[in-house]
Amino acid sequence: MAEIALKSLAHSYLSNPESPGDYAIREMNHVWQQGGAYALLGPSGCGKSTLLNIISGLLEPSSGDVLFDGERVNALPPELRNIAQVFQFPVVYDTMTVYDNLAFPLRNVKTPEDRVHERVMEVADALELTSQLKRKAKNLTADEKQKVSMGRGLVRDDVSAILFDEPLTVIDPHLKWKLRRKLKEIHQRFEITMVYVTHDQLEASTFADKIAVMYEGQVVQFGTPRELFEAPNHTFVGYFIGSPGMNFLEVSLRDGHVVSGTTELAVGREFADALGEIRSTNVKLGIRPEFIEVHDAHVEGSMVADIIHAQDLGTYSILYLRLGDTTLKARIEEEQPTPSGKAYLRFPGKWIGLYVDEFRVEIAS
Numbered sequence: 001m002a003e004i005a006l007k008s009l010a011h012s013y014l015s016n017p018e019s020p021g022d023y024a025i026r027e028m029n030h031v032w033q034q035g036g037a038y039a040l041l042g043p044s045g046c047g048k049s050t051l052l053n054i055i056s057g058l059l060e061p062s063s064g065d066v067l068f069d070g071e072r073v074n075a076l077p078p079e080l081r082n083i084a085q086v087f088q089f090p091v092v093y094d095t096m097t098v099y100d101n102l103a104f105p106l107r108n109v110k111t112p113e114d115r116v117h118e119r120v121m122e123v124a125d126a127l128e129l130t131s132q133l134k135r136k137a138k139n140l141t142a143d144e145k146q147k148v149s150m151g152r153g154l155v156r157d158d159v160s161a162i163l164f165d166e167p168l169t170v171i172d173p174h175l176k177w178k179l180r181r182k183l184k185e186i187h188q189r190f191e192i193t194m195v196y197v198t199h200d201q202l203e204a205s206t207f208a209d210k211i212a213v214m215y216e217g218q219v220v221q222f223g224t225p226r227e228l229f230e231a232p233n234h235t236f237v238g239y240f241i242g243s244p245g246m247n248f249l250e251v252s253l254r255d256g257h258v259v260s261g262t263t264e265l266a267v268g269r270e271f272a273d274a275l276g277e278i279r280s281t282n283v284k285l286g287i288r289p290e291f292i293e294v295h296d297a298h299v300e301g302s303m304v305a306d307i308i309h310a311q312d313l314g315t316y317s318i319l320y321l322r323l324g325d326t327t328l329k330a331r332i333e334e335e336q337p338t339p340s341g342k343a344y345l346r347f348p349g350k351w352i353g354l355y356v357d358e359f360r361v362e363i364a365s
């Protein structure tokens with residue numbers, strides 16, 4: 001078991017990369033601590049598989065180092081890195097039985113046969129494959145094959161880490177939920193470092209204690225699901241996490257007042273002061289739909305907005321609002337009265353973020 005550190009890591013599939021866009025991984029530093037349950041979350045094409053393949057040794061990075069417990073492993077081939085990797089599509093030996101497929105990684109490292117038996121039975125039980133052990137892998141359904149594939153990743157308890165690359169893509173939705181629970185149980189039982197790649201925020205937050213959000217070849221935030229929700233470090237995290245995503249309003253100062261377009265925003269002095277320090281022209285105020293206070297009558301410090309549309313989602317509603325020249329979404333709970341026509345909004349200081357060139361900056365209070 002190991003801590004995995006990535007130091008000044010970058011990778012391009014091109015032989016002569018020039019601009020940042022030529023890199024699948026843009027220079028980054030990151031540490032996966034020993035024993036953690038992590039998710040690597042990001043949209044398709046952001047570099048998740050590239051990063052996993054660099055960790056497991058299938059791919060050599062263009063620059064930077066991969067360290068396991070402080071030791072540089074760049075030159076080590078995958079089989080010497082002691083890492084298990086489970087891919088999106090099943091990797092099984094069709095002509096072997098399920099039992100032999102599961103036993104393979106253990107026999108490969110000369111594990112005594114009684115121990116092989118013990119582990120195969122344990123993993124088969126966890127993945128509900130016990131009744132299938134004698135079947136040839138080629139006769140299995142796609143779901144079952146992927147379970148075998150996962151079992152092969154889980155069967156050795158002496159690996160440094162297990163990397164899962166969107167392993168549940170081919171799995172039936174009913175089973176998905178169950179398998180994710182199983183993985184979590186297995187993690188708790190063996191305390192192996194696990195990195196679980198997904199593009200699904202729900203999957204990430206049900207599996208992981210900490211999530212690395214990846215965007216355009218960079219980890220833009222590494223935090224608990226709650227941290228990602230409450231204080232997104234990058235506008236992308238704001239959009240990607242939460243449903244609907246965070247509201248962002250382009251803001252600037254006019255005569256000492258914070259404005260978005262031509263509309264003056266009622267926000268605290270601290271925000272205006274922080275804005276005054278900024279030289280970039282790419283400046284946004286971010287606030288989540290959940291954190292906008294919605295009133296049906298004027299209250300101290302509120303801004304009046306037009307309600308364009310209210311979407312009733314059962315236990316809550318999403319209001320689509322127009323505030324001056326920008327549109328906003330706000331969430332109100334079912335017990336809250338839904339205003340009609342106009343709504344009076346407040347942006348609590350605690351829940352507004354200032355984003356400069358897409359990254360969040362601290363507001364001194």
Ligand code: ADP
Binds near residue numbers: 042045047050
């Ligand atoms: P993800 O797993 O997040 O979907 P990938 O790591 O597969 O992303 O891909 C990151 C970027 O690198 C994408 O732009 C993709 O097109 C590119 N890429 C991936 N694999 C290769 C490859 N073998 N050769 C060239 N480009 C690749």
Ligand code: MG
Binds near residue numbers: 048049050165
């Ligand atoms: Mg991928």
